[in-house]
Amino acid sequence: MRTPFDPSVFVADRLQNVPPSGIRRFFDLVSEIDDVISLGVGEPDFITPWHIRETCIHSIEHGETAYTSNYGLLELREEISWMYDRKHKVEYDPASEVLVTTGVSEALDIAIRAIVNPGDEVIVSQPSYVAYVPSVIFSGGIPVPLSTTVENKFKITPDELEDVITDKTKAIVFNYPNNPTGATMDRSDLEAIADIVVEHDLMVISDEVYECLTYNGDHTCFASLDGMRERTILLNGFSKAYAMTGFRLGYALGAPEIISSMMLIHQYTMLCAPVTAQIGAIEALRNGEAEMQKMVREYDRRRHLIVGGLNKIGLECFEPKGAFYAFPSIESTGLTSDEFSQRLLNEQKVAAVPGDAFGKSGEGFLRCAYAASQDDIRTALDRIGEFVDGLK
Amino acid sequence: MDKQLSHILEILEGDARAAPKDIASLTGMSVEDVSKKIEQLEKSGIIRKYKTIIDWDLVGESYVYAVIELKVILERKYGYEKIAERLYKFPEVRSVRLLSGGYDIALTVRGKSMKEVAFFVAEKIATLEQVQSTTTHFVLKTYKEDGVILHEPEHIKRLPVSP
Ligand SMILES: Cc1ncc(COP(=O)(O)O)c(C=O)c1O
16 A cells, blocks of 8 residues: 655755744634733734825825836835934945845845855844744754843843854844843943954844834944944834834845845845835835824833833833833743743733743743733733732 | 923823823823823913813714805904904804915804704804805714714724734
8 A cells, every 4th residue: 555645744854943933822822712902912003104005005006016126116225225324324325235125024034044054053132033043944054042131131241142152153133122022222232242243253133123112212223333334234124113014024234245145035036025015115214204203102101001010010020111012020920931821811811922932031021012002901901910919 | 392291292182081190100200290290281271171072973962063164354453363253252163263275264163953054154154244255064074073083994903913
């Protein structure tokens, strides 16, 4: 008898090493329960500002539906370049140093593929966004976690960074303002990291997709530090600041040699980012500041509400200064992150992602996204309070 | 404008009933500071009034609204002030605006029926000696009032959990 056909033996070995996504697993659990209040959503709850949507509709009505340059519309690259010059005093040539991508997600993937050889080590600061480790694995690299701690406000410290650098280290990936902790790093913190980067001759992939969402002082762009422009692949996009997640638009900035290598992959795998989204992005950069700042002020109010509420409940919460996440410690309850999230979901119908989904160093914490209405946040806090009281 | 001030105003603009305690928890300010700030805002006239937007149609009390355009003859000494004052004293008149362009003043008038509004305009407004002409437009449906969309379609669903 012939053995039955088994498609799974065709799956590439490399994919066997990718750990299952903690978020995916949690998503499946949440989907089975009705009337859940979710603090688990990593995207704005605002709808894209109308002027941006309207511009996109208008462009479709006028038939702007063709491929664009592989790099993205020149007009958009120019807007991006002007913004960096204006905001961060970093100059990027729109012709050779800006690549428009399908979200930061694509930019991240091709940035890593462009620089990582099999066996290269890539340091990934954690807790952090879930795509970094798999992206390194996809390109045959070896992800090396760098744990940040609440004691250091979830910043990368020079000593801890030095500890994980080896002669195989090629690059470091980090993300400030940070998902899931809400941590930010000041200019002086980043300068200390820049010194080490130069000393060990590393590349940096800096995911600054939350740059507009800061609440205490302005964001420092890593590429604006002395000597860092050429060493940094800067990733940014429109998903968070302009509530444009479904448009799928981001970009990468960097040295021409790096950007053209990323472009080599991009032109064959993506061809170009969606044109309608690019047109919306131009509108966002030209006329979106006021609406965006309005959303930022609303996030700031929710931030006060949720951090104050969590601390009152007795879940000690470090003050997040950016993004839209609070990251309280649940250690005082004696539960693991996973137990806490699952029981909170089952007993009180509140969804919040267990911290260990973002790396081992997230254990003992819970990610509570405050991209939710004030009413939902208040109800969620009441329920979390009840849950925690019930544990005593 | 300082950050805390704009927070307080935006919160109250969205919900006139927000209590100082609520505002404190949304801004990190103390309840006393919030109360003090609001008192200042009321005194200085920045906060004029706390208002409720009511959909009278749903109550069954259907009012009729009309927008009235007026052309007026100016009095030498007083400019538009005098006529504006005459107009805004009528309780039927809900708003009075001086405009640039083809006519001078726009009113919104509220009444129980079209007849009542039409008579009010004919008897009380058109007969004022500064009023040269009136054009009455009845409101058929209000879609948005004071920045509030009255019949908004349901919100788009997001995934319950995302990275
Ligand atoms: C840190 C971080 N980087 C990248 C992304 C993905 O962004 P995009 O929608 O631009 O692909 C996210 C989305 O959650 C994120 O949190």
